[in-house]
Amino acid sequence: MLDASVTVGLAQIAPVWLNRDATIDKVVGWIEKSAAEGCSLVVFGEAMIPGYPFWVERTGGAEFESPLQKSLYAHYARQSVSLDDGDLEKICTVARSNAIAVYVGVIERAGDRGGHSLYCSMVYIDANGVIGSVHRKLMPTHDERLVWAIGDGNGLRTHKLGPFTAGGLNCWENWLPLARASLYAQGEDLHVAIWPGSVRNTEEITRFIARESRSYVISVSGLMRRSDIGTDLPHADLLTAAADDVMANGGSCVAAPNGDWLLEPQAGDESLYIVELDHEKVLEERHSLDVAGHYSRPDVTRLIVNRKRQTTAEFSDD
DSSP states (O other): OOOOEEEEEEEEOOOOTTOHHHHHHHHHHHHHHHHHTTOSEEEOOTTTBTOOOTTGGGTTTTOTTOHHHHHHHHHHHHTSBOTTTTTTHHHHHHHHHHTOEEEEEEEEEOGGGTSOSEEEEEEEEOTTSOEEEEEEOSSOOGGGGGTOOOOOSTTOOOEEETTEEEEEEEGGGGGOHHHHHHHHTTTOOEEEEEESSOHHHHTTHHHHHHHHHTSEEEEEEOEEEGGGSOTTSTTHHHHHHHSOSEEEEEEEEEEOTTSOEEEEEEESSOEEEEEEEEHHHHHHHHTTOOTTTTTOOTTTOOOOOOOOOOOSOOOOOO
16 A cells, blocks of 8 residues: 655745855755655745845835846846756756655746746756746736746646645745636645745635645745845845845745644744645545535536746747
């Protein structure tokens, strides 16, 4: 009989802010640590590589043609992740060598969209080190739209993880009922929600999604403090002066399929939180409610999902 449990690590850490290569090295270390603790999956926060754009709301990010904002964006773009260039190869290699799956948030510079716009992407890497999906955030939230482009449905996919079927969404798109429904319809029973940080984001929705879907829900947040702003960054003095002491305090947590806490929201220092998930609990809770199964009415309401990767041009050289 197959083992009905999976051990998951929640890596609540701060990036080496706006430094892609140093953050990747840090992520690799925490993957190794998670594998050593027996985890089959480790999850990192939204925009972990190279970090969330905390400067936008604090430095007049909406000012049009601002030399400051252009300079900060250019640095962000240079430090972003290009999958075509193999920027995540170190992470794929450590996942493969440790037989551990990884969800990690990245800022993606997408070659299939010209290579200059940035997308907030959630990347799944399986235990063989293969990138299984790249989900570009459907709708950046508020001031995020000043630096992130609008994503598409290509990454709305699930992945087998032992007895579980895992899927996930970025930050506030977890509030989108149809995006959630697209994952439920694929058999999702382990929902991964990644956030830039803060308990206020995770403490209500994590248990709500668990109760709605009768799935385990893992919310993983990052950390960001004034002390995480490196002195070598462009406009470092201005960024430091504009920052709060704490801009993201974590809030990583796990809810069971009945909505009970397995791990209440955690705030504060960097830490690896480890939980063991029993698939039997999913089956028990689906007895009374299965929103994509026996409690659905596809003859009345159905969802159509476009998973085609959006591009601005299609070329034929024949």
